[in-house]
Amino acid sequence: MATTKEYGLGEFDFPRGWFMIGEAQEATREPKPLRYFGRDLVLYRGESGAAYVCDAYCPHMGAHIARNKTSYIVLDGEQAEGESIRCPFHGWRYGPDGACNHIPYSDFIPKAARLRFYPIIERAGILWLWYDPEEQEPDIPLADFGGHYGAPGWVEWKIDLMGDLAVHGCEITDNMADFGHFVPIHGARDWQYFANEYQDNTVHQYYSSGHRTLTANPEDMLMLDTWYEGPGFLQSEMAGAFDSFIMIANTPVEDGISRSWHGLMVKVHDGSREITDADRANAHAYQEGSRLAFAQDVEIWANKRACINPLAIPKDGPYAKNRIWYSQFFKPRSKVAAIQKRANGLHVTLDRRPGKNAA
Numbered sequence: 375m376a377t378t379k380e381y382g383l384g385e386f387d388f389p390r391g392w393f394m395i396g397e398a399q400e401a402t403r404e405p406k407p408l409r410y411f412g413r414d415l416v417l418y419r420g421e422s423g424a425a426y427v428c429d430a431y432c433p434h435m436g437a438h439i440a441r442n443k444t445s446y447i448v449l450d451g452e453q454a455e456g457e458s459i460r461c462p463f464h465g466w467r468y469g470p471d472g473a474c475n476h477i478p479y480s481d482f483i484p485k486a487a488r489l490r491f492y493p494i495i496e497r498a499g500i501l502w503l504w505y506d507p508e509e510q511e512p513d514i515p516l517a518d519f520g521g522h523y524g525a526p527g528w529v530e531w532k533i534d535l536m537g538d539l540a541v542h543g544c545e546i547t548d549n550m551a552d553f554g555h556f557v558p559i560h561g562a563r564d565w566q567y568f569a570n571e572y573q574d575n576t577v578h579q580y581y582s583s584g585h586r587t588l589t590a591n592p593e594d595m596l597m598l599d600t601w602y603e604g605p606g607f608l609q610s611e612m613a614g615a616f617d618s619f620i621m622i623a624n625t626p627v628e629d630g631i632s633r634s635w636h637g638l639m640v641k642v643h644d645g646s647r648e649i650t651d652a653d654r655a656n657a658h659a660y661q662e663g664s665r666l667a668f669a670q671d672v673e674i675w676a677n678k679r680a681c682i683n684p685l686a687i688p689k690d691g692p693y694a695k696n697r698i699w700y701s702q703f704f705k706p707r708s709k710v711a712a713i714q715k716r717a718n719g720l721h722v723t724l725d726r727r728p729g730k731n732a733a
């Protein structure tokens with residue numbers, strides 16, 4: 375394991391971006407402790423149904439807001455009140471704007487009584503948190519996951535928790551540029567095309583090859599457009615035995631430790647009829663194939679030492695560029711445009727499409 379500073383990524387230990395922090399059903403009226411970004415956090419749901427995440431420690435005297443079972447505020451079920459949350463120690467209450475809005479024994483409320491709340495969006499069955507070391511509003515919209523979630527003919531993903539890995543997100547995103555691992559790790563064969571395109575906050579990987587398991591016929595091509603719109607999660611449109619859509623999220627728990635999830639939505643028909651149990655079973659079996667393919671990356675990550683400087687050769691793919699792209703999220707916004715300019719562009723590692731010269 376190595377930290378952000380050891381990779382030399384930037385001034386901030388944790389990157390700016392949208393991150394998965396759990397599944398939608400994990401947010402309830404009962405406050406729940408979370409830990410991400412090296413911080414203790416609290417997740418709860420307001421009366422309106424909106425999910426909220428705030429820092430865990432009350433600015434009054436430092437009580438953990440969600441780690442209490444014996445305060446009468448907790449026993450009486452009075453912690454989440456409207457959209458606000460009440461501390462179990464002395465009962466100070468905080469609203470989603472961060473301000474303390476009630477002290478049970480005082481009309482005077484100090485201005486400094488503020489709790490940090492984080493922007494949260496619930497989408498595609500997942501809770502997404504905007505983390506920003508500069509504490510600004512999101513400058514990247516949250517992805518729409520191809521618009522497939524809940525669309526006719528598509529079976530929604532079930533989320534696979536892959537565990538907490540002693541690997542920095544830097545090495546997880548290295549995968550975007552990592553041409554050489556696709557044959558041994560993912561069962562690629564008969565390569566046609568491998569390229570990366572960097573455009574500001576986005577990186578794409580364009581991929582086509584045969585595949586050992588994910589195509590219907592041995593001669594078929596698996597074609598993927600895989601991208602990140604920030605540091606926290608990958609999306610991929612995959613055309614194989616089924617059209618499908620992959621999401622792989624990685625969220626820093628501590629500096630150098632990442633929690634990882636996988637999900638796959640599958641298009642089982644054209645949407646002209648209901649989804650049947652058989653459709654669902656097919657989709658889930660296909661998801662399992664994709665999960666197993668990703669688990670092959672995870673097995674490497676879970677057991678490798680940190681790689682601060684890859685011993686890279688030209689055909690490895692553009693790791694160095696990938697890390698420059700990734701570093702933008704660890705730096706102040708004022709420095710981002712210059713980094714994007716260094717990374718932007720198309721890098722073709724291999725092109726054997728018909729009519730092209732072999733690369």
Ligand code: FES
Pocket residue numbers: 432433434435436437461462463464465466
């Ligand atoms: S420590 Fe939270 S109200 Fe006093």
Ligand SMILES: [Fe+2]
Pocket residue numbers: 549555559560671
């Ligand atoms: Fe991989």
